[in-house]
Amino acid sequence: MSSELLELYVFVLAAFTGYMVISRVPPLLHTPLMAATNAIAGISLVGSLIAAGAAANRVATILGFVAVVAATSNIVGGFIIVDRMLKMFKRDVPSAKKEEVTAK
Amino acid sequence: MTRDVFIQASYLAASISFILGLRMLTRPDKARRGMQLAAVGMLFAVVGTLLNHTIVDYRWIVGGLVLGTVIGYPMGTRVPMTAMPQRIALSLTLSALAATLVGVAEYYTRMNAGTPPDRVTMTALGFEIMLGCITVGGTIVAAGKLQEWLPSKPLTYKGQNFFNGLVFLAILVLLVSVISDPMKQWAFYSMIGISLLFGIMLVLPIGGADMPVVVALLNSYSGLASCATGFAIGNVILIISGSLDGSSGFILSILMSKAMNRSFTNVLFGAFGSEVTAGTGKTSEGLAVRSIGVEDAAIQLAYAQLVIVIPGYGMAVAQAQHMVRELAELIEKRGGEVKFAVHPVAGRMPGHMNVLLAEANVPYDKLYDMDEINSEFDRADVALVIGANDVVNPAARTDKSSPIYGMPILNADRAKSVIVLKRGMSAGFAGIENELFYDKRTSMLFGDAKASLSGLVTEIKNV
Numbered sequence: 276m277s278s279e280l281l282e283l284y285v286f287v288l289a290a291f292t293g294y295m296v297i298s299r300v301p302p303l304l305h306t307p308l309m310a311a312t313n314a315i316a317g318i319s320l321v322g323s324l325i326a327a328g329a330a331a332n333r334v335a336t337i338l339g340f341v342a343v344v345a346a347t348s349n350i351v352g353g354f355i356i357v358d359r360m361l362k363m364f365k366r367d368v369p370s371a372k373k374e375e376v377t378a379k
Numbered sequence: 380m381t382r383d384v385f386i387q388a389s390y391l392a393a394s395i396s397f398i399l400g401l402r403m404l405t406r407p408d409k410a411r412r413g414m415q416l417a418a419v420g421m422l423f424a425v426v427g428t429l430l431n432h433t434i435v436d437y438r439w440i441v442g443g444l445v446l447g448t449v450i451g452y453p454m455g456t457r458v459p460m461t462a463m464p465q466r467i468a469l470s471l472t473l474s475a476l477a478a479t480l481v482g483v484a485e486y487y488t489r490m491n492a493g494t495p496p497d498r499v500t501m502t503a504l505g506f507e508i509m510l511g512c513i514t515v516g517g518t519i520v521a522a523g524k525l526q527e528w529l530p531s532k533p534l535t536y537k538g539q540n541f542f543n544g545l546v547f548l549a550i551l552v553l554l555v556s557v558i559s560d561p562m563k564q565w566a567f568y569s570m571i572g573i574s575l576l577f578g579i580m581l582v583l584p585i586g587g588a589d590m591p592v593v594v595a596l597l598n599s600y601s602g603l604a605s606c607a608t609g610f611a612i613g614n615v616i617l618i619i620s621g622s623l624d625g626s627s628g629f630i631l632s633i634l635m636s637k638a639m640n641r642s643f644t645n646v647l648f649g650a651f652g653s654e655v656t657a658g659t660g661k662t663s664e665g666l667a668v669r670s671i672g673v674e675d676a677a678i679q680l681a682y683a684q685l686v687i688v689i690p691g692y693g694m695a696v697a698q699a700q701h702m703v704r705e706l707a708e709l710i711e712k713r714g715g716e717v718k719f720a721v722h723p724v725a726g727r728m729p730g731h732m733n734v735l736l737a738e739a740n741v742p743y744d745k746l747y748d749m750d751e752i753n754s755e756f757d758r759a760d761v762a763l764v765i766g767a768n769d770v771v772n773p774a775a776r777t778d779k780s781s782p783i784y785g786m787p788i789l790n791a792d793r794a795k796s797v798i799v800l801k802r803g804m805s806a807g808f809a810g811i812e813n814e815l816f817y818d819k820r821t822s823m824l825f826g827d828a829k830a831s832l833s834g835l836v837t838e839i840k841n842v
Contacts, residue, residue, distance in 0.1 A: 278613060279499050279610070282609070282610055282613070282615065282618055285615050285618050285619060286606060286609075286610075286618050286622055289394075289618060289619040289622040289623060290622040290623075290625065290626050292398060292623075293398075293401070293622055293623040293625070293626035293627065294626045294629075294630065296398060296401050296402050296405075297401060297623070297626055297627045297630050298630050299405045300401070300404050300405050301405065301407075301748070302634075302721070302723055302729070302730060302733070302748050303407060303721075303730065303733050303743055303746055303748070304404055304405075304407060304410060304730065304733070305631060305634075305728075305729035305730030305733070306463060306467075306728060306729060306730035306731060306733065306734045307404065307410065307414075307730070307734070308401075308404055308627060308631070308729075308730070309467050309594070309595070309598060309627070309631065309728065309729060309730075310463075310467060310470070311400070311401065311404060311414055311417065312401075312598065312602070312623060312624045312627040312628070313467060313470040313471060313474060313598070313601075313624070314414075314417070314418075314421075314470075315397050315400075315401075315417060315421070315620050315623060315624060316471075316474040316601060316602060316605055316620060316621070316624040317421070317473075317474055317477075318393075318421065318424060318605065318616060318617060318620040318621075319474055319477040319478045319481060319605050319608060319617065320425060320428075320477065321424055321425070321428045321614060321616055321617060322477075322478070322481040322608050322609075322612055322614060322617055323443070323477050323480070323481055324425070324428050324429065324431075324434065324440055325428065325431055325433055325434060325612065326480075326481050326484040326485065326488075327439045327440050327443055328431075328433075328434035328435065328436050328437060328439065328440045329433045329434060329435065329436075329488075330435050330436040331484075331488040331491070331492070332487070332488060332491050334484070334487050334488075334491075335484040335485075335487055335488045335491075336436075336439055337439075338480045338481075338483055338484040338487070339439065339443075339480070339481070339484050340439045340442065340443045341443075341476075341480055342443075342476070342477040342478075342480035342481050342484070343439070343440060343443030343444060343447060343477075344443045344446045344447040344450065345447070345473040345474070345476045345477040345480070346447065346473070346474065346477040347443060347444050347446075347447020347448055347450075347451060348447040348448070348450040348451030348454060348473060349451065349470050349473040349474050349477070350421055350447075350451065351447065351448050351451030351452055351454075351455060352450075352451035352452065352453075352454035352455035352458075352470065353451075353455070353470055354414065354417075354418040354421070354455070355451075355452070355455025355456055356454075356455050356458065356463075356466065357414045358411060358414060358415070359455070359456075360460070360463075360734055360737075361407075361410045361411040361414060362411060363460075363734070363737040363738050363740075364407045364410070364737045364743045365737070365740070365742055365743065366407070366408065366742055366743060366744055367742030367744050367745060
C-alpha cells in the first residue's frame with residue numbers, strides 16, 4: 276500500500292474518532308473545546324520546526340521561523356487559556372454548605 | 380533507525396493523549412486533567428520532532444520557540460474571559476498562518492531544488508494554502524469585528540454574492556491549474572493572495588450574532604489546513620490533530636446553525652441583519668410595553684420560588700455576570716431556586732455564556748441547555764431576561780414571515796411572569812420586534828444591565 280493511501284486511512288479514522296469523541300462534549304464546555312482544539316492545532320509546530328531547521332534555503336528558514344513563532348505562541352497561550360477556563364467550572368455543593376451553616 | 384522509532388512513538392503517544400484529553404472534556408470535573416494530559420502529549424510531539432534527522436540547524440528553532448513563548452504566555456494569562464471570542468479567532472489565525480507558511484516553504488524548497496512536487500503532494504499543498512489563507516483572512520476580520528476595531532454590522536453591497544462567487548471560482552481555477560502543472564509558480568502564489576482576499580470578503584458581510592457559526596466553520600477550515608500539511612510533508616501527527624480540530628469545528632458549526640434554524644449557505648451568504656428591512660415581522664405600533672421600577676421587580680424576584688435567568692450578549696457587554704451571580708445567591712438565600720437557561724447561540728461563540736457565568740463563580744450544575752430547561756418554564760415564577768432578545772422571541776414559533784421563524788427558542792413566554800432587563804426599546808440584532816416585550820405578563824426594566832442588577836440586589840436585601 277502506498278504511503279499516501281495509508282495517510283488517507285489515518286485521516287479517515289482520526290476524523291471518525293474525533294467526531295465520536297467530540298460530539299459528546301456538552302454545550303457547557305463548547306468554548307473550552309474550541310480553545311482546546313486550537314491549542315492542539317498548534318501541532319503545526321511540528322511542520323514548522325522541520326521547515327525552520329532543515330537549512331534548505333534562506334526563504335524556507337525564515338518562513339519556518341515565523342511559523343514556529345506563530346505555532347508556539349498558539350500552543351503556550353492556548354493551553355494556559357484552556358486551563359484558566361476549566362479551573363473556573365465548579366460544581367455547587369449545597370449539601371456541604373448547608374451542613375456548615377447548621378454546624379455554626 | 381532507532382531514532383525514527385522513537386519519533387514515531389512520541390507521535391503515537393501525542394495522538395493518544397490528544398484523543399484522551401478531548402474525551403475527558405466531556406466531563407467538567409475531569410476536563411482540566413485531560414487538557415494537562417494533552418499538553419504533555421504536545422511536549423512529546425515537539426521533542427520527538429526535534430530529533431528528526433532533516434533538522435540540522437537549531438538556531439532559528441530555538442529563537443522561534445523562545446519568541447513564541449514570550450508572545451504566547453501573556454496571550455494566555457492576560458486576556459480577560461470577556462475577550463475570549465476574539466482571542467479564539469486570533470488563535471485560529473495563528474494556527475492557519477503556521478500551516479500556510481509551512482506549505483509555502485515546502486513548495487519553495489522543492490521548486491528551488493529542482494524537484495517539483497508530484498500531483499498528489501501538489502493537491503495537498505494546494506488545499507493547504509487555499510484553506511489556510513481563507514482562514515487567515517476570515518479570522519482576522521472576525522477578530523476585528525469581535526474586538527470592534529471593524530464595524531460589527533454586516534458590510535454589504537449590491538452584487539456581493541456574485542462577486543464573492545467569482546473570487547471563489549478564480550481560486551478553484553488556480554488550484555486546478557497548479558495541480559495539473561506544479562511548475563506554474565504564478566498560479567501558486569496568486570492563489571495565496573486571492574484566498575486571503577476571499578477569506579476577508581467572506582466574513583465582512585457577516586454580523587455579530589452570526590459569529591458563532593462563522594468562527595466554528597473557520598475552526599474546521601484551519602483543522603483541514605493542518606491535515607493537508609500532514610499529507611504534503613508526510614507527517615501523520617499533523618493529519619491526526621488536524622482532523623480532530625476539523626471535526627470539532629464541523630460539529631460545532633452544525634450545532635450552531637441548527638440552533639438558528641439556518642443552513643451554512645444562509646449564514647455565509649444571507650447577510651442576516653441587512654435584509655430584515657424587507658422581512659416583515661410584526662411591528663410594534665399600537666402596542667404598549669409595561670415598564671417596571673427596580674423596587675417592584677425586586678419584590679417579584681424576592682418572593683419567587685423558581686427564577687430562570689436567560690443571559691444574552693447584552694449581559695456580556697454590560698459585564699454584568701458577577702452582579703447576576705450575586706442576585707442569584709441572594710434569591711437562593713431567601714429560599715428561592717435559580718436556574719440559568721443558556722441558548723446555544725447566545726453570545727458571540729459557542730458556550731460564551733457558560734464561560735462568563737463560570738468566571739463569575741456560578742456553579743456549572745445550575746447552567747442548563749435549552750433542551751434541558753425548556754419544559755421547566757411552565758413552573759417558573761419569573762423568567763429574568765438579561766440582554767437577550769432573539770433567543771426568546773415567540774415569533775420564531777408563530778410568525779412565518781419572521782426571518783427567525785423556525786429557530787428553536789427558550790420558552791420564556793411560558794413563565795408566570797417575565798422581567799426583561801434592557802437598555803432601551805431598540806430591536807435585537809436581527810432587527811425584529813419581539814412580541815414577548817409586549818406580552819401582558821412581561822415587565823421591562825430599562826437601563827444598563829449591571830446598574831439594574833445592582834439596584835435589584837440592594838432592594839432585595841431590604842425586602
